[in-house]
Amino acid sequence: MPEHSEDTTNVLVPVGALGGGIRESDVAAGIAAGAHAIACDAGSTDSGPAYLATGVSKYGRDSVKADLAILMRAQAAAGIPLLIGSCGTSGCDGALDWTHAIALEIAREEKLSPRIALLYSEQTPDSLERAADENRIEPLAPMSGVDKAVFRDCRHIVALMGPEPYIAALEAGADIVLGGRTTDTAVIAAVPLMRGRDAGAAWHAGKISECGGQCTVNPREGGVMIRVGDNGFIVEPLASPNRCSVESVSAHMLYENSDPYLLHEPGGVLDVRSARYRALDDRRVQVSGSLFEPAPYTMKLEGASGDGFQTLMLIGIQDPKVLAELPRFLGQMQMLLEQRVHATMGERAGAFTISLRPYGWSGVSGVPLSATPPQEIGLLFVATAQTQEIATQIAKNCNPYFFHMPLDLDMELPSYAFPFSPAEIERGEVYSFRLNHRVRVDDPMERVRMELRMPEAAHG
Amino acid sequence: MAKLSDVCRHIRSKNAGPFWITIDLFFADAERFARYAHTPALASEAIARLYGVPSESVRKFVVPELAVVKFSYPRAVAQGGPDERDMHGGQQYVRLCHVEV
Numbered sequence: 395m396p397e398h399s400e401d402t403t404n405v406l407v408p409v410g411a412l413g414g415g416i417r418e419s420d421v422a423a424g425i426a427a428g429a430h431a432i433a434c435d436a437g438s439t440d441s442g443p444a445y446l447a448t449g450v451s452k453y454g455r456d457s458v459k460a461d462l463a464i465l466m467r468a469q470a471a472a473g474i475p476l477l478i479g480s481c482g483t484s485g486c487d488g489a490l491d492w493t494h495a496i497a498l499e500i501a502r503e504e505k506l507s508p509r510i511a512l513l514y515s516e517q518t519p520d521s522l523e524r525a526a527d528e529n530r531i532e533p534l535a536p537m538s539g540v541d542k543a544v545f546r547d548c549r550h551i552v553a554l555m556g557p558e559p560y561i562a563a564l565e566a567g568a569d570i571v572l573g574g575r576t577t578d579t580a581v582i583a584a585v586p587l588m589r590g591r592d593a594g595a596a597w598h599a600g601k602i603s604e605c606g607g608q609c610t611v612n613p614r615e616g617g618v619m620i621r622v623g624d625n626g627f628i629v630e631p632l633a634s635p636n637r638c639s640v641e642s643v644s645a646h647m648l649y650e651n652s653d654p655y656l657l658h659e660p661g662g663v664l665d666v667r668s669a670r671y672r673a674l675d676d677r678r679v680q681v682s683g684s685l686f687e688p689a690p691y692t693m694k695l696e697g698a699s700g701d702g703f704q705t706l707m708l709i710g711i712q713d714p715k716v717l718a719e720l721p722r723f724l725g726q727m728q729m730l731l732e733q734r735v736h737a738t739m740g741e742r743a744g745a746f747t748i749s750l751r752p753y754g755w756s757g758v759s760g761v762p763l764s765a766t767p768p769q770e771i772g773l774l775f776v777a778t779a780q781t782q783e784i785a786t787q788i789a790k791n792c793n794p795y796f797f798h799m800p801l802d803l804d805m806e807l808p809s810y811a812f813p814f815s816p817a818e819i820e821r822g823e824v825y826s827f828r829l830n831h832r833v834r835v836d837d838p839m840e841r842v843r844m845e846l847r848m849p850e851a852a853h854g
Numbered sequence: 855m856a857k858l859s860d861v862c863r864h865i866r867s868k869n870a871g872p873f874w875i876t877i878d879l880f881f882a883d884a885e886r887f888a889r890y891a892h893t894p895a896l897a898s899e900a901i902a903r904l905y906g907v908p909s910e911s912v913r914k915f916v917v918p919e920l921a922v923v924k925f926s927y928p929r930a931v932a933q934g935g936p937d938e939r940d941m942h943g944g945q946q947y948v949r950l951c952h953v954e955v
Contacts, residue, residue, distance in 0.1 A: 439872050442934030442941050536873055536911060536928035645920055648878045652870040652926035654915050696872075701936055749937060758945050763952065778936045826935040827872040 402621035403586040404430045405599070406632070408465065409617050410606035412436035412478055413453030416461040420616035420632040421468045427619055427632075430474055431585040432465055434617075435578050435604065436493065437480025439827070440650075443698035447549040447825035449488035455496065458482075462493075463500045469570060470506045476570045477560050477581050484696075485575025486550040487516040493572055498850065507849035508570045511563035514843040515553045515574035517695065519545035521841070522833065530834045534694070537830040544828045548697035551829065555693065556660030557584035558838035564588060566846050574842075575696065577659055578604035586622035597664040598684035599627040601657055602646050609646040611637045626682030628674065637677040644671045660838065662688040690834055693841060697829035704821040705785040707775040707796055710811035716801050717767045720755055727799050731775075731792045738791040739784075746788055749776040773810075782820055789818040858895075859951035861886045867947035872933040875905075875943040876926040877950060887921035895955045901925050904949060 406424035408416045412434055421432070437445075441452050451458065462478075469476040482489025494512055501508060522545045525531050531540050545551065552575035561584055563571040573581065579600030586596035599620040602609050606617040609629060615636035621628040629638050647654045647666055657664040668683040716723050728750055735743050754771035756762040775796055779785040797817070798807045835841055859865065864880040879896075881887035894900065902909035907927045915924040931937065940946060 439933070440869055440942060442938070443872070443932075444934070534873075641920065645880075645922070648876075648917070648920070648922060648924055650868050650870050650876070652874045652876050652913065654917055654922075654924055704936065747936070751939065758939055759949065760939065761949065763948065776936075824936045827932040830871075830873050830932070 402623045402628070403589045403591050404428050404619055404621045405582055405585055405603070406432045406619050407434055407582055407603040407606055407617045408432065408632070409434055409461065410604070410608060411438065411453070412461050413451070413458040414461070414606075415457070416464050417616055417633075418464045421464055423634065424617070424619050424632045425468055425472045425474075429472070429619060431477065432469060432474065433477040433582045433585065434606065435479040435576065435581050437483045437485045437489075437575065439696060441483070443825040443827045446484035446486060446552070446696060446827075447698035447700065449482070449484060449486045449550060451489060451492060452483040458493065459496050459500065462496055463504065466497065466500050466506055466508065466570065467504060470508065475564055475568070475585065477573070477584060478571070479555075479573040479576035479578070479581035481572050481574065484550065485515065485552050485573070487514050487574065490514060490572060490574045497570065497572065501850070509568050509849060510847045511566065511568035511571045512845045512847065513555060513559045513563060513571065513573040513576075514845075515555050515576070515693075515841060517551045517553050517841060519548075519551070522551065522695070525833050531695070531831050534830045534832060540831065544697065544699075547699040548828055549699060549825075551695055551697035553693035553695055553833060553841050554660065555842055556580045556691075556838055557587050559842045559844060560584035561588040562839060563844060563846070566844070568846060577694075579657070579659060579664075582620070591622045592624050592626070593662075593686035594664065594684035595622050595625065595627045595681070597657070597659060597686050598666055598669065598681060599629065601664060602629055602643055602681070605646070605649065607631065607636065608649060609638060609643050611639055611642050626680060626684075628678055628680050630678040638679045640671045640673050640679055643679040643681065644669075660693055661691045662686050691836075691838055692832040692834050695829045695831045695833055696827065698825050699828050701824050701826040702778045702780060703782040703785045703823050705777045705782070705789040706819040706821055707789055707793070707817050708813060708819075709773050709797060710770060710813070711773060712770045712811070713808060714767075717769070717771065719801060720752065720767065720771070723801055724750055724752060727796070730799065731795055734792055734795050735788050739787060742784070743788060744780045744784060746777065746779040746784065748788070748792070749778070750774070751776065778824065782822065786818055786820055793817060855954040857951065858953045858955050861890055861955060865947045865951060867943050867945070869933055869943045870926055872929075874926050874928055875946055876924060877947050879923045879950075881921040881923070884921050887918070887923075890955050891916050891923050893955050895953050896923060898925070901927065904953070905946070906930070
């Protein structure tokens with residue numbers, strides 16, 4: 395394939411997630427190297443269900459604003475489109491509006507006047523119930539079945555968009571496209587696909603670059619540029635000291651993927667079993683032979699609901715007799731704490747759990763790595779109940795047992811090392827992911843709402 | 855007998871979406887990859903026992919060009935719920951390091 399920018403569609407991917415930290419010099423280097431578009435995502439499920447359930451961004455507003463300001467300045471100066479997917483971590487409507495408000499604030503401060511398209515992909519329970527009735531929703535492994543009641547339990551449900559809404563927004567004249575939840579790859583593949591580049595190359599380039607510098611030898615050294623041609627693509631780092639190697643690029647198909655060869659996307663499957671990776675020099679890698687097999691158009695659904703409230707307590711233990719018999723000590727404590735809750739609160743405790751997590755022993759996985767007693771543990775007490783008030787009452791009622799439980803019940807009462815007063819910490823509501831499904835659609839825009847905003851008059 | 859951590863230059867684990875954990879074993883070189891990629895200690899059944907999941911749910915991939923063996927297995931409960939202990943699944947590989955091959 396050609397190696398010159400005029401024969402490829404070049405997408406500057408500045409960072410793995412907006413708000414993660416972009417360097418203006420890296421973006422300038424990518425613009426100078428012939429970028430036709432800037433694209434990245436701003437979200438993920440990786441930090442858990444709270445961000446989707448609450449609609450709050452994981453990254454701080456200042457971090458997102460700093461990165462977005464760099465990208466909006468570059469967009470305006472270079473006159474190339476800027477695409478951002480999965481705005482505000484979850485990509486729900488509120489998170490997209492939050493990101494849009496930041497963009498408008500930047501536009502005012504920097505005296506920019508971009509046309510901004512907004513792509514909303516949050517779904518209503520009603521529309522999903524109808525789709526379920528029409529057998530358009532199917533579970534993805536390891537989940538089975540479709541329970542319509544879950545649609546109403548969820549605080550927010552988003553459908554993952556493909557590249558088509560981004561292409562529609564650009565064709566409608568947008569300079570900046572801010573998207574709700576989207577597959578990481580689709581945001582990056584959109585402009586190459588719009589320009590008719592090879593679909594296998596465009597999607598594979600999107601996957602390789604979706605975490606920014608993660609596919610380079612030094613992932614902390616900024617983002618990458620992809621150059622998508624008609625039968626392959628080239629990937630190279632933005633920062634001049636950084637490098638891409640055949641291994642750093644090809645190994646990225648392993649990263650956060652359950653299958654290293656096949657990647658399911660809204661309109662088909664990326665198949666990289668025949669992909670070939672070749673070093674062009676010591677910093678650029680060329681990839682060819684990737685295939686995209688079209689399939690019926692589906693959008694993956696993500697939904698999160700509330701799942702109780704938690705209150706925490708923490709103690710440190712150095713007592714060598716206790717540490718020598720931790721399994722017995724912990725088993726006894728678990729039993730006595732639960733008895734204590736039943737005895738003091740009765741039915742009022744409702745459905746509750748007490749989870750004891752001995753950090754320094756088996757806190758991380760529930761299974762100790764060796765039988766050798768540790769020198770010290772931190773023992774975390776986690777009460778989960780239907781309300782915050784009950785979770786806290788459970789903790790307070792367990793307080794004397796948790797802080798003073800002897801190894802043998804006829805021993806003098808010990809005091810373990812507790813650091814806080816008051817001893818209990820209200821953690822608030824906890825959440826769970828409830829959907830792992832996909833919905834079939836007849837048109838990629840069917841479940842997407844696009845709004846194109848003209849520049850504000852005051853500075854337009 | 856060698857431990858897995860002795861014959862790999864890098865072992866890592868991570869979420870692959872909220873419902874799966876994936877583990878990548880980067881063998882030290884092609885020779886050790888060839889010797890251990892199909893060893894019984896790295897059969898899907900052995901991994902299933904280690905992580906307490908049904909053996910038919912474990913997916914194993916052998917990637918010779920990278921000298922990598924990859925396992926993916928479903929989480930018992932979705933990521934991030936009330937009982938979560940490892941939000942990114944980033945520490946789940948450690949149990950595997952001590953496996954004798």
